[in-house]
Amino acid sequence: MNHIFSLFAIYIALFLFGMTVMRQGLLHLQEKKMSNWLKNAVDSPFKSLIMGTAVTAVLQSSSAVMIMTVGLVAAGIIPFRHSIGIILGANIGTVVTLEIIAFDLTWLIFPLLIIGIPLLFTRSQLLFCVGCLLFGFSSILIAIHGFETLAYPLSSLSLIYDWLLSTNESKLLAVSVGIIMSAIIQSSSAVTAIAMSFMNEEFLNLPSGIAIMLGANIGTCMTAWLASVGGSKESKLTAYAHIWLNLLGVILFFPFIHYFAVWINYIATVPSVQLAHSAMIFNLLSSFIILAFIDKFAKFIQWIHR
Structure with a gap:
């Protein structure tokens, strides 16, 4: 049993490692362009949303975008009100990863490794960054395949099996699991990818997978909150806005999980594709609903955290 959990932890680490390598390659390639793009997203909430979506889709990490946003707000470069649009865009952009890995791309693992590894030892910055992208993405694919191979051994354990049955029966428990796992792992994408693997092996049903995904959206807010500790008042408001956005979205969406799952069917x-589409639709709907009331939402955050 210990070796199964050890492998599971290794695959989680490999997934996060792959995300980090890809992100570093993109950051070196773009240098300071990402921060400059965010700085320019101050004209309107809608422009901020588009910018947040684009940057997050490129960096493949809403946490990285949130840390940058909190830093820019703390420096007074971006006003708190416009940071809300970036947060909404980050929620949309982060599900691009899920849409990609939802499909079976294991056949790409060896070609990506064969091409990517030699590029990591080149002197050219461009080729090195390309190598990071290929190697990082192959690491993510290996981790996803690992999650799927461990789904059956893990579910054969009575403790895990009972837990899976509990989450299938209690959506509130599933949301709690998503919150805790995402707060620990610091990646909602990794948590949702694990749920996808169990769904593909038919151990988790779609409503439970959706509930875990919703919880992961809340748990990932821990990163922005930690980044705001010791910062300015507005940077803390940005972190609080991130928490409230995801929390309100989950509260509004939670009663309709079963109806939503029927529609997704x-x-x-394919179960993994169903969950990826669910994450995309949820984040699109919740983001555009909040965008329509962004001024009132900003005042609400300033009032409740005055």
Whole structure:
């Protein structure tokens, strides 16, 4: 049993490692362009949303974008009100990763490694960054495949099996699991990818997978909150806004999980693709609903955390 949990921890570490390597490659490639793009996203909330979506889709990490946003707000470069749009965009952009890994791309692992590893030892910055992208993405694919191979051994353990049954029966428990796992791992994408693997092996049903995904959205807020500790008042408001945005979205969405799952069944049949589409639709809907009331939401955050 210990070796199964050890492998599971290794695959989680490999997934996060792959995300980090990809992000570093992109950051070296773009240098300071990401921060400059965020600085320019101050004209309107909608422009901030588009910018947050684009930067997060490129960096493949909403946490990294949130840390940058908190820093820019703390420096007084971006006003708190416009940081809300970036947060909404980050929530949308982060599910791009899920849409990609939802499909079976294991056949790409060896070609990516064969091409990517030699590029990591080149002197050219461009080729090195490309190598980081290829090597990092292959690491993510290996981790996803590892999650799937461990799904059956893990579920054969009575403790895990009982836990899976509990989450299938209690959506509130599933949300709690998503919050805790995401707060510990610091990656909502990794938590949702694990849920995808168990769904593909038919140990988790779609409503439970959606509930875990919703919880992961809340748990990942821990990163921005930690980044705001010791910062300015506005940077703390940005972190609080991130928490409230995800919390309100989950509260509004939670009662309709079963109805939403029925609808998702009509647009996709593969479990992992169903969960990826669920994450995309949820984040799009919740972000555009909040965008319509962004001024009132900003005043609400300033009032409740005055």
